[in-house]
Amino acid sequence: MKAVLISGGISMLVALLGTPLFIRFLVRRQYGQFIRQDGPTAHFTKRGTPTMGGVVIIGATLIGWVFGLLLTGTTPSASALLALFLMTGLGVVGFLDDFIKISRQRSLGLSPLWKIVGQGVVGVVFSVLALQFPNEQFRTPASTRISFIRDTNLDLAFAGVTVGLVLFVLWANFLITAWSNAVNLTDGLDGLATGVSLIVFGAYVLVGVWQFNQSCQTIISAGPRCYETRDPLDLAVVAAAITGALFGFLWWNASPAKIFMGDTGSLALGGALAALTILTRTEILGAIIGGLFVVIVLSDVIQIGFFKMTGKRVFKMAPLHHHFELSGWGEVTIVIRFWIIAGLFVALGVGIFYAEWVAQ
Numbered sequence: 001m002k003a004v005l006i007s008g009g010i011s012m013l014v015a016l017l018g019t020p021l022f023i024r025f026l027v028r029r030q031y032g033q034f035i036r037q038d039g040p041t042a043h044f045t046k047r048g049t050p051t052m053g054g055v056v057i058i059g060a061t062l063i064g065w066v067f068g069l070l071l072t073g074t075t076p077s078a079s080a081l082l083a084l085f086l087m088t089g090l091g092v093v094g095f096l097d098d099f100i101k102i103s104r105q106r107s108l109g110l111s112p113l114w115k116i117v118g119q120g121v122v123g124v125v126f127s128v129l130a131l132q133f134p135n136e137q138f139r140t141p142a143s144t145r146i147s148f149i150r151d152t153n154l155d156l157a158f159a160g161v162t163v164g165l166v167l168f169v170l171w172a173n174f175l176i177t178a179w180s181n182a183v184n185l186t187d188g189l190d191g192l193a194t195g196v197s198l199i200v201f202g203a204y205v206l207v208g209v210w211q212f213n214q215s216c217q218t219i220i221s222a223g224p225r226c227y228e229t230r231d232p233l234d235l236a237v238v239a240a241a242i243t244g245a246l247f248g249f250l251w252w253n254a255s256p257a258k259i260f261m262g263d264t265g266s267l268a269l270g271g272a273l274a275a276l277t278i279l280t281r282t283e284i285l286g287a288i289i290g291g292l293f294v295v296i297v298l299s300d301v302i303q304i305g306f307f308k309m310t311g312k313r314v315f316k317m318a319p320l321h322h323h324f325e326l327s328g329w330g331e332v333t334i335v336i337r338f339w340i341i342a343g344l345f346v347a348l349g350v351g352i353f354y355a356e357w358v359a360q
Helices: 002-029 041-046 054-070 078-103 112-130 161-186 192-213 232-253 262-279 285-289 291-310 320-326 331-359
Strands: 145-147 151-155
Touching: 002 054, 002 192, 002 232, 054 078, 054 232, 054 262, 078 112, 078 161, 078 232, 078 262, 112 161, 112 262, 161 192, 161 262, 161 291, 192 232, 192 262, 192 285, 192 291, 192 331, 232 262, 262 285, 285 291, 285 331, 291 320, 291 331, 320 331
Parallel strands: none
Antiparallel strands: 145 151
16 A cells, blocks of 8 residues: 555656756757647747657656555566556657657648558557456456446456457547547646546545455455555555656646646547556546546537538537637636536445445
């Protein structure tokens, strides 16, 4: 349990103290954000603000996690390494996207095809490895069963191991793409995606710690009051490191932002969230805990779908936070209210998680 506190505390300090150093480096290199021309005109003043802040989030997370292990003498687990691999791998894809935008002086980075290829390669490697590394109880980090609060009876391996592997890879990559795009779409206002992510990953610290305290341990099949998660405490340490990094980064990312996380950060955080939902066996519950992200994505889907069918728009602009911005709401007002909504979704999700255990 000490590792959770240590990793969170150190990652927060690294991000808090390291971000201004990174900002100075980016300013010297003139690595600034480019603003889309069809966005809210108020955003034009943000042009040139340093971006790629996700580098700090990833770096602080890894440093906090390593120190959490070293100071407690803990051995790295397969689940933690897989979660960090997915986070870092997607962060690299996002970094390439950000760097192309900066170097070519435009608001478009990687082409959609290469972005999908990059995410796909990282996602497939993660998905395949997640079904390996069984522990003493023959539990692997992930399962071919679709999970809600724990694994359900809906098994993707219904027609054999090979079919199960293929279907799981497709399912996992759907979740990875969905979450990475969700965080990316939410990253449109100063501090919005950072604050919402902080609340969501904080919830997964609680989920991991609870699963550890109620672990099935030496029981091979899960009972009604225990969880089959392979390395719940290690996943809680990862979630704590990410949460701490986001706390430190938010100090500089809050309005008026001194730095943006960029695709480096949004794709990395989306990947980390996907990994945690898969590895804690809470894939469907994750859509409730991260409900604000889901709402943001749905607003974009509704806008595009309705416009293609009718030629009219439901919102003044999508994603949803831009609709309220064009309706006259102040940026800080939108961000704070969306944080509150994100907190309500998290409370609902964690409440359902706990209620299921109590009801058994």
